[in-house]
Amino acid sequence: MLTFNTLVGVCLLYVIMLFVVAFVADKRARRSKVRFLTSPMIYTLSLSVYCTAWTFYGAVGNAARSGLEYVTIYLGPTLVMIGWWWFLRKLVRVGRSQRVTSIADLVSSRYGKSNLLGVLVTLIAVIGTTPYIALQLQSVTLSFAVFARDRSAGWVIPDLEQTAIWVAGGLALFTILFGTRNLDVNERHHGVVTAIAVEAVVKLVALMAVGIFVVWGIGGGAQGISAAMEQAIQAAPEGAWSLQGGRWVGLTFLSAAAFLTLPRMFQVLVVENVDERQLATASWAFPLYLFLMSLFVIPIAVVGLAILPKGENPDLFVLTLPLYFEQDGLAMLAFLGGFSSATSMVIVASIALATMVSNHIIMPIWLSTRLGVGASEYRDARQILLSARRLSIVGILALGYFYYRISGGGAALAAIGLISFAGVAQVLPAMAGGLFWRGASRSGAVAGLITGFAIWAYTLFLPSFGEAGVMSAAMLADGPWGIAALRPQALFGVDGLDPVVHALFWSLILNCAVFVLISLLSFPSPLERLQAAQFVNVLDHSGPTRGRSFNAATSEDLLVMAQQIMGSDQAQAWFQAQAEQQGKQGYLPDTTPDFIGRLERELSGLVGTATAHAMIAQILGGATVSVDDLLAVADETQQMLEQTSQMEAKQLELTTTARQLSEVNEKLTQLSIQKDAFLSQISHELRTPMTSIRAFSEILRDGGADDPEAAARHASIIHDESVRLTRLLDDLLDLSVLENGQVQLYPRREVVRDVLDRAIAATSSVIDQEKMHIHRNRSDEGIALYTDTDRLAQVFINLISNAAKYCDAKDKRLAIRVRQRGGRLQVDFVDNGSGVPLESQSMIFEKFSRLSDQAAAGGAGLGLAICREIMDKLDGSITYLPGQSGAAFRVTLPIGTHSPFGRTSSLGINHL
């Protein structure tokens, strides 16, 4: 037989076990042995704070009253979890990269670190959650009462309110001990989370044990349950077991929304999350948990309805069924399950709310009292922060308790679960919009939240107090001042809906509408836009935030402040690590924007984004991000792009240079080869006449030529060869003089005809010898030139004698044509020979290039090279004209303004 003392004793033992579990987990965490604590399974189990006592007991009651509808509360979260890749992954990533501490912090951080939004969300959360905490207290006291009622013979009937006080006090103690024990930068509570995981197992085991007992112990297996169900459907009032489409869809959506926005869910889902693998596992494991939790609900409900006497509260079937069959152990387990559900919810919810209240309400107020003070004034910040947390926890639990007292713990309270869900769901548009829409603005979020919250309060929250509450029966029936369109439960004449669905529909629709409309109309601040980009694009680049640069701030001030908040050791270690990263010794890193950004994120893990931002801004003196800062961020990207393109340009340049270098190198190699060829050529050219001179002079010396005629012939050969040598040397000298630019020009005015006459006269001997005819059109040749005509004549001589020597026609003819083209004189020398073959045309102007030896009697192959040098000096050119009747050369030169010659000659003089 269970006695009250046994019950209390087991409860105490259970609580002590929780303390031990939390304590050990915390200790392990402090020694960094977190592998087990951060395992995906613990994470999944901790998510079960979703299943409160309201769902533990209430699901059965719900099933008994309206059939399958209770699963909607589980189907919503199932859909959210299996769709993790789409929404939760982003939410968790944002939460991690921005060091978000609560849902209020998330919203505030997204909309430009606005504290107004933080306060708003905090208020909504507190108003929405306090009744829920009251509900948990109620369920625990009710379950106590069940035992008391059934065993009243041996029991002192406990005072229900006394029980509630004890439970609330005990929970406050546990939460303060493990929830605010460490001021962790990540706001993670390993001890609490592990204890919650243990409670999750207790819940599940308890409910399944009762379920198995009911199905196979007393219900007669699946067959029996099926029969009992049919019976229950028969017995139920008309329509109770039919699915109402509106409620089915509405409640599924509502539970999905609440799953994301309930402060306690956000705490375990996002804040306590360590890595993505946890989420991947939870995506199927948590729906499985919910599945198992709801599997036996209908059997328990129908069997309870069939067996237990009429009038029994179906909400407590989980307890009363085992008790009815005198299964005390099982009843005990069920009681512990309910107790676990209640305690875990209260603990996590109060931690989450306390974080929000202290970060968004207490700390900003405290900060504003010391506006404009230095870093050293944050001396007691850490202590104040902890006290604020503890005070908030006590305050929230006290609120819950008083709510429970005032509401009287009746049936009204049981309905508060969905009402609370609908209240916190108002945060969803601001949250989802903030994550997926860059255009969502602060004004829009504020307006949407206020609208949604007001409508929720008007249509659902206030009417829930009943006719005795804030709203009179007349007002509920006819609307305020008799305006039917404003009836709280039939807004704008929509009266076909269930009150919860009605309120949900109007509040969220108008919330979204106002949020979107104001967002479209307003223009966000720079900081907001910066945050928007970081939130929305978090999956593209989880890069660091950058932006501000501060000159005046000394890192010492920051260190002093950080020490107060993070604790001396931790702050110093962190600063040292940062300094080391910058390559500095000691504790004081440079206050680079990067460092400031990281410090701010670090602090925001402790005090919330908005407060951390305000604190740093207070020390640094710049409270907002200016457009310049944003531009700087944009510039960085721009710079990167520019650098890349610069690199590309440089690379191109380098490639070009390399190509040029290799070209030059090739040229040099060619020149070197040319030089070698020149040397061997020249020695050959000098050696040939030398050999014959030596030979004939030896003959003469040795008297080998007795005959004076032969001697004369020998002497003339020697003479000829010497003349040839001299000519060669002259040519060489001429060429070298020309090539070195050490030539002096003597320009004068003369008519082309005269120059040609002189040249033909000078070559008359060769012309006669070769019997060449020269065709001239003397009337064309009356063009006056101002140039060094002696040099020009030299070129002409060379060309004419070349034609005479190398023309291979039988009847040699040379045509000389003179023309004037645009201030330049053109003189063409065209013979009737076979011309120069195409492959040789490019090299005939090179030194010692002779096409053949057929007329070796001539020069050494320097003639055309000299011609080209001369023409260069005269600012003209000599080219081979292909496609004529024979070999054709064209000499082009300016007719003779004075200036080019003046320059050339002066250059020449300078060289002399």
Added chain:
Amino acid sequence: MRSPREPLFLARQSYRRRRIEDAARLLPLLGVVLFLLPLMVGGAIGSVRVAFVFSSWFFLILSAFVLARHLGRDAGQRPTGSQSAPDGPSDDPAGPR
């Protein structure tokens, strides 16, 4: 600010992974459809409909399990900035290393 240099066509493995991601995105839609189906039938709920809701629920869990095994493996290989021991003061998921 999306990188303009995302390749147009992917290797077989990346392609497979993208399709798994698509499936993961579509799964909740399937869930919505499955959970709406019971509404299409009028009248009181019998055991058949209860069984349908629970079995489609279980089917979704199984699908999520299969998908999570593929997606989660890669999430583990590609740590997204967070370390496995996150309680050190220098742990900075977004900070450059």
